[in-house]
Amino acid sequence: MIEILQWATLAVCGLTAIARVPSLLRGENRSPFYIFALMTLAILLSIEAPYVVIDQALGGINLANLLLRFVIFATIFFLGIRVTKGFGAEGAYRLITGRAGMIVLLAISVAMVAVFFLMDTAGSSAGLVGPARRDARNAVLVEYYGAAGRAYPSYISLVLLPAMVRAVRSRLPILVRIAAGLLALGGIAIALSLLFPFIPRSWDAVEFVVNYTAVLCFVIGLALIWAARVQSSKSVRRQGTSTEK
């Protein structure tokens, strides 16, 4: 079940990124492509089989996991910038790119890297399941490391949330409002992931569902905005020809 969810999410992200290639080559609005591509890479690194292959190439000490965390940070950072700019949320934009955002990013990154090197990380294993089982100290460190990795995405999500709620209730085109709703839902899912340390071990599946819900909400939300643009440019063209007649 979880495998299906993972591969399906990868497929959705990958296909959306590929679908953006033509507009990338035309040189129009490249950033959505990079966001989709980064997301695809992040999902690829969260799935056991490709993770192990990549990590072995990087030395087998789970550096790929650290890479994954920074890929996620980059994705969510660029996503936050584009979304706040697009939706005209200037306060949120400053909270991401201003001093506060930079301090949050730096502090979390330093803490995360530090904890990573404190751990005994030998033995490729997606989600660091192997190292966590090694001993009690490692298990605690993995928990902290995971929390640090989720902290920055949660920060951005919470910053975006008010603007998304406002957009849902605005008079924007209906597809854009649905997209804003999905982005808000994804943001809530990411923020909820901060509570993972408090849920019982046996509920692992919940963590997967929350994570992939967040990713799918973001991807589909962004794709919807794109679809809305395509739809509106088509209807404008149709109006244009009908008035020319």
Add this chain to the structure above:
Amino acid sequence: MILPAKAFQRWLQGIAPDASTADVCRVSGIKRTTLAQQLVRGKVSVTTVVSIARAYNVNPVAALAYFDDFRELAGPLPPPTRCELISQISTPDLLQAALARPAMDTVGKPGPQPPALSPTPHATSVKNWVDAIDDGEVRHRVSAATGVAPQNYSAQLTANRLSPELALATSRAAGVGPTGGLVATGLITEEEAGWPPGARQAALDSMSDGDLTTLAGDRLQSLGKVLRRQEQDQAQTEKIWENLG
């Protein structure tokens, strides 16, 4: 508003005793599937009755009066009030009439004779009608009488729509004749409502230069607000396309 199919069948029997459903549809231009569906569900729409009545040369107001919910349309109807008549003049017509007044010209020469008034309804006829008969409390009374939330009522007015049920409730709440709202929503024409021919023109001619100019100014101002809001929405949407589309 929905009319019970049984009463509809009885009414139809009265105006077209031998006509089959197919005949009725052919004469009135209603799609057969539409009417069949309404009959099966037991709910016939008001517009269906109006279309059929027109096709069989029956006054739609008299036709609607046959049904319980529209009983108040029966019998001699009070004439429209002056402000109702003026509310049903379109903004361009008002502006042209204002320009044709001698007072508008510095040398006191009247402008060219304005063209005849365009037929009802106009682009903001519903909202203008309610504003014209509103003593400040009408919206509350309508909401209390019908159970429709004030914001839903306002949303209909902004969209230049009003269900026949609410149109009648509004007339009742404002203490004016029941036809005004039906004309403003375009369900029936002013002629079908029994408004005297030229009544709107006469009401317009009776306005003083000052009243007419002030009213035209008010209409222009609210039109300006609507246009500016549309432009803002458009600009916001463009920004989203630019960043995320």
